[in-house]
Amino acid sequence: MxxxxxxxxxxxxxxxxxxxxxxxxxxxxxxxxxxxxxxxxxxxxxxxxxxxxxxxxxxxxxxxxxxxxxxxxxxxxxxxxxxxxxxxxxxxxxxxxxxxxxxxxxxxxxxxxxxxxxxxxxxxxxxxxxxxxxxxxxxxxxxxxxxxxxxxxxxxxxxxxxxxxxxxxxxxxxxxxxxxxxxxxxxxxxxxxxxxxxxxxxxxxxxxxxxxxxxxxxxxxxxxxxxYGLSPVPQLGGPADFGLTPAMTFEAQLVTVKPVPAGQGVSYAHAYVTPGETMLGVVPVGYADGVPRHASGSAQRPGGPLLVGGRRLSVAGRVCMDQVVVDLGPGAREREGDRVELFGTGASGGPTAQDWADVAGTISYEIVTRVGGRVPRVHVDPEHAEPVAAPQVEGAAR
The missing domain is CATH 3.20.20.10 (Alanine racemase)
Known part of the structure; x- marks a missing residue:
C-alpha cells in the first residue's frame, strides 16, 4: 500500500x-x-x-x-x-x-x-x-x-x-x-x-x-x-483535433488548508504575497515529483494551473521540492484530503500538460516524462472495466 x-x-x-x-x-x-x-x-x-x-x-x-x-x-x-x-x-x-x-x-x-x-x-x-x-x-x-x-x-x-x-x-x-x-x-x-x-x-x-x-x-x-494523447503540434491543434485523448491525469490531495491574513508571504522568498485575507492550501508535490520550478507563481505571473473543487486556480509562490501552495481565496470550502488535479484530459476546464508547458516555457513531452518515480502510477482500463496494477493510495483523494 x-x-x-x-x-x-x-x-x-x-x-x-x-x-x-x-x-x-x-x-x-x-x-x-x-x-x-x-x-x-x-x-x-x-x-x-x-x-x-x-x-x-x-x-x-x-x-x-x-x-x-x-x-x-x-x-x-x-x-x-x-x-x-x-x-x-x-x-x-x-x-x-x-x-x-x-x-x-x-x-x-x-x-x-x-x-x-x-x-x-x-x-x-x-x-x-x-x-x-x-x-x-x-x-x-x-x-x-x-x-x-x-x-x-x-x-x-x-x-x-x-x-x-x-x-x-x-x-x-x-x-x-x-x-x-x-x-x-x-x-x-x-x-x-x-x-x-x-x-x-x-x-x-x-x-x-x-x-x-x-x-x-x-x-x-x-x-x-x-x-500518450498529447499534440506534437499544439500551434496547429490540440489533442482532440487529431483524434487523441491525454492518457495521464496527475492528481494529489490537499494536506493543509488554513486561514491567513492579508500581506502573508507565501513559500520561499515570498514571491507571492496574499492581497487580502484568504485561505491557503498545500499540495504535497514539488519539483522532486516533476512539478516544474519554472511554473512558480507571483503577483505578476500566475503559476502552474490547478483544478481545485471545480475551480481553476494556480500555484502561488515558489514551487518547492515536495510541495506547492495554492491561494484558495476567502471563504474557500475545500478541506484537507480534497482532490487537486494538476493536469489531465482538460475536460470540464481542467488543466492539461500543455497548459503547464506553456507556463513553464517547455513542451508537454517534458511535463509528463518528468513526473517523479515516487509518484505511484495507477493504470486504469475502462475498456476492460477492471483496474490494472492499481495501487491503493492511502486516504484516497475525493
Missing part, C-alpha cells in the same frame, strides 16, 4: 484509442509505438501491451535496458533500440532478438562482434543523420558502413532490415528543413537499396510527421508523444 498523497492515473483505454487513431492517420504504414523513458512516464509494460493490443506492430526504445525489460516480460513484438555506448552488452540484445540501430562505424563493429559471439544474426537499422545533427551516420559515412554491413550480412552476422532518420522541425510541417531532410533520406535510401539491401522497413516520421506529413510515412511511423 502506498501512502504517497498523489498519483498519476494512466488510462490504458486512451492509449489504445490513440494508437488506433494514429494508425488511421497512416493507413499505409505499420505503427511503432515509442515507449522510451518508461513510456514517457506512463509505465513501460502496461503501455506497451496496450499499444500492441491496439494494433502497433513495433515498439521503440532509446535504451538497451528498456528493450531487454520488454523481452523479459514476455513481449515478442519487434523492438528497436537506438542509443548505446561502446562496450554495451549488445550480445544480450542480439540473443533476445532485439533490433539494433547502427548510427556510427564503431557500432557496426560491435554489433557484428556480438552476433558472432552468440551465434545469431543481428537485425540492424542503419540510421542516417539527414540534418538533425545528432545521432546517425553522415551521408559521407554511409557508403563505407553500408558496404561493411553487407559483407557482414553475406557471412550471416547481420541482416540489414531498416533505414531510418529523425526530423529536426517536424513540429513545423512547412519548415524548409523538413523537405531538405526528406530529400537526403530519399538519396540514402536509393544508395542502400541500389547496393542490394532488401529492407523490411524505412522510417522517418515521428508523431508530428505521422499527423501532418503523409508523404513521409514510408513503411513505418514512429509516434511517441501522440501515443
Amino acid at each position: 502506498s501512502s504517497f498523497p498523489a498519483r498519476a492515473v494512466v488510462d490504458l483505454s486512451a492509449i489504445r484509442a490513440n494508437v488506433r487513431s494514429l494508425a488511421a492517420h497512416a493507413p499505409t504504414a505499420q505503427v511503432m509505438a515509442v515507449v522510451k523513458a518508461d513510456a514517457y512516464g506512463h509505465g513501460l509494460l502496461p503501455v506497451s501491451r496496450a499499444a500492441l493490443e491496439a494494433g502497433a506492430t513495433w515498439l521503440g526504445v532509446a535504451q538497451l535496458g528498456e528493450a531487454l525489460e520488454l523481452r523479459a516480460a514476455g513481449i515478442t513484438a519487434r523492438v528497436l533500440t537506438w542509443l548505446y555506448a561502446p562496450g554495451a552488452p549488445l550480445d544480450q540484445a542480439v540473443a533476445a532478438d532485439v533490433d539494433l540501430s547502427v548510427a556510427a562505424p564503431w557500432a557496426l563493429d560491435e554489433v557484428v562482434a556480438s552476433a558472432r559471439a552468440v551465434g545469431r544474426t543481428a537485425r540492424v537499422h542503419l540510421k542516417v543523420d539527414t540534418g538533425l545533427g545528432r545521432n546517425g551516420l553522415t551521408p559521407d559515412q554511409l557508403p563505407a558502413v553500408l558496404d561493411a554491413a553487407l559483407r557482414a550480412q553475406a557471412e550471416g552476422a547481420v541482416q540489414v532490415v531498416g533505414l531510418w532518420s529523425h526530423l529536426a522541425f517536424a513540429d513545423e510541417p512547412d519548415h524548409p528543413t523538413v523537405h531538405a531532410q526528406a530529400e537526403v533520406f530519399a538519396e540514402a535510401l536509393a544508395l542502400v537499396e541500389g547496393r542490394g539491401a532488401r529492407l523490411e522497413v524505412r522510417h522517418l516520421a515521428n508523431s508530428a510527421a505521422t499527423l501532418t506529413a503523409p508523404a513521409l510515412h514510408y513503411d513505418l511511423v514512429r509516434p511517441g508523444i501522440a501515443v
Whole structure:
C-alpha cells in the first residue's frame, strides 16, 4: 500500500484509442509505438501491451535496458533500440532478438562482434543523420558502413532490415528543413537499396510527421508523444483535433488548508504575497515529483494551473521540492484530503500538460516524462472495466 498523497492515473483505454487513431492517420504504414523513458512516464509494460493490443506492430526504445525489460516480460513484438555506448552488452540484445540501430562505424563493429559471439544474426537499422545533427551516420559515412554491413550480412552476422532518420522541425510541417531532410533520406535510401539491401522497413516520421506529413510515412511511423494523447503540434491543434485523448491525469490531495491574513508571504522568498485575507492550501508535490520550478507563481505571473473543487486556480509562490501552495481565496470550502488535479484530459476546464508547458516555457513531452518515480502510477482500463496494477493510495483523494 502506498501512502504517497498523489498519483498519476494512466488510462490504458486512451492509449489504445490513440494508437488506433494514429494508425488511421497512416493507413499505409505499420505503427511503432515509442515507449522510451518508461513510456514517457506512463509505465513501460502496461503501455506497451496496450499499444500492441491496439494494433502497433513495433515498439521503440532509446535504451538497451528498456528493450531487454520488454523481452523479459514476455513481449515478442519487434523492438528497436537506438542509443548505446561502446562496450554495451549488445550480445544480450542480439540473443533476445532485439533490433539494433547502427548510427556510427564503431557500432557496426560491435554489433557484428556480438552476433558472432552468440551465434545469431543481428537485425540492424542503419540510421542516417539527414540534418538533425545528432545521432546517425553522415551521408559521407554511409557508403563505407553500408558496404561493411553487407559483407557482414553475406557471412550471416547481420541482416540489414531498416533505414531510418529523425526530423529536426517536424513540429513545423512547412519548415524548409523538413523537405531538405526528406530529400537526403530519399538519396540514402536509393544508395542502400541500389547496393542490394532488401529492407523490411524505412522510417522517418515521428508523431508530428505521422499527423501532418503523409508523404513521409514510408513503411513505418514512429509516434511517441501522440501515443500518450498529447499534440506534437499544439500551434496547429490540440489533442482532440487529431483524434487523441491525454492518457495521464496527475492528481494529489490537499494536506493543509488554513486561514491567513492579508500581506502573508507565501513559500520561499515570498514571491507571492496574499492581497487580502484568504485561505491557503498545500499540495504535497514539488519539483522532486516533476512539478516544474519554472511554473512558480507571483503577483505578476500566475503559476502552474490547478483544478481545485471545480475551480481553476494556480500555484502561488515558489514551487518547492515536495510541495506547492495554492491561494484558495476567502471563504474557500475545500478541506484537507480534497482532490487537486494538476493536469489531465482538460475536460470540464481542467488543466492539461500543455497548459503547464506553456507556463513553464517547455513542451508537454517534458511535463509528463518528468513526473517523479515516487509518484505511484495507477493504470486504469475502462475498456476492460477492471483496474490494472492499481495501487491503493492511502486516504484516497475525493
